[in-house]
Amino acid sequence: MALTADQILAAQKANLETLFGLTTKAFEGVEKLVELNVTASKAALSEAAASTQAILSVKDAQELLALQASLFQPLAEKTAAYSRHLYDIAQGTGAEFSKAFEGKAAEAQQAFVGMVDSAAKNAPAGSETAVAVMKSAVAAANNAFESVQKAVKQASDVAEANFTAVSTQAVNAAKTATAPRKR
Numbered sequence: 001m002a003l004t005a006d007q008i009l010a011a012q013k014a015n016l017e018t019l020f021g022l023t024t025k026a027f028e029g030v031e032k033l034v035e036l037n038v039t040a041s042k043a044a045l046s047e048a049a050a051s052t053q054a055i056l057s058v059k060d061a062q063e064l065l066a067l068q069a070s071l072f073q074p075l076a077e078k079t080a081a082y083s084r085h086l087y088d089i090a091q092g093t094g095a096e097f098s099k100a101f102e103g104k105a106a107e108a109q110q111a112f113v114g115m116v117d118s119a120a121k122n123a124p125a126g127s128e129t130a131v132a133v134m135k136s137a138v139a140a141a142n143n144a145f146e147s148v149q150k151a152v153k154q155a156s157d158v159a160e161a162n163f164t165a166v167s168t169q170a171v172n173a174a175k176t177a178t179a180p181r182k183r
Contacts, residue, residue, distance in 0.1 A: 015104075022100055029093035036085050043078070080167045087163055102149065109142055 051071055058064045120131040 018100055018104060022097060025093060025096040029089055032089045032092075033086070036082070036089065040078075040082055077171050080171050083163075084167060087160075091160070105145065109145070113138060113142075 054067055055064070058067060120135065123131050
């Protein structure tokens with residue numbers, strides 16, 4: 001089955017629309033990243049000024065140690081929150097790209113299966129075995145592709161769970177390190 005000029009033009013148009021859509025999503029991700037960094041920078045500048053004022057008003061070494069301990073835990077929590085926001089932005093943008101690629105892959109699979117079916121219907125008598133082998137190969141390729149997609153999804157889920165666990169452990173470690181010690 002040969003492709004017509006209209007089919008080729010429609011495919012090109014669809015590919016361009018997908019490309020522009022993905023470009024828009026990439027820019028949205030960059031905008032979110034810039035916004036996050038500007039917000040974090042403003043907060044850090046404000047906190048640095050407040051910390052400097054607090055340090056300048058310290059009267060003795062014991063007060064300085066207490067002040068340092070009180071600054072450490074919020075810093076760890078803010079760092080974990082920043083990392084979480086950064087991860088969410090990357091995850092969201094990556095998910096949009098994955099969804100678009102999966103959609104295109106599914107369309108390509110359907111088109112290929114359609115071509116194989118069309119070729120099978122128009123195949124000369126006696127070629128049933130070759131057609132069956134071809135259909136079997138297409139089915140195996142589709143199953144392999146689906147298995148890879150599932151494995152990637154599982155790996156992403158494990159990575160997210162690990163990221164969450166590490167962030168929680170870091171915040172808890174900061175809380176433990178800054179907790180008042182009993183004497």
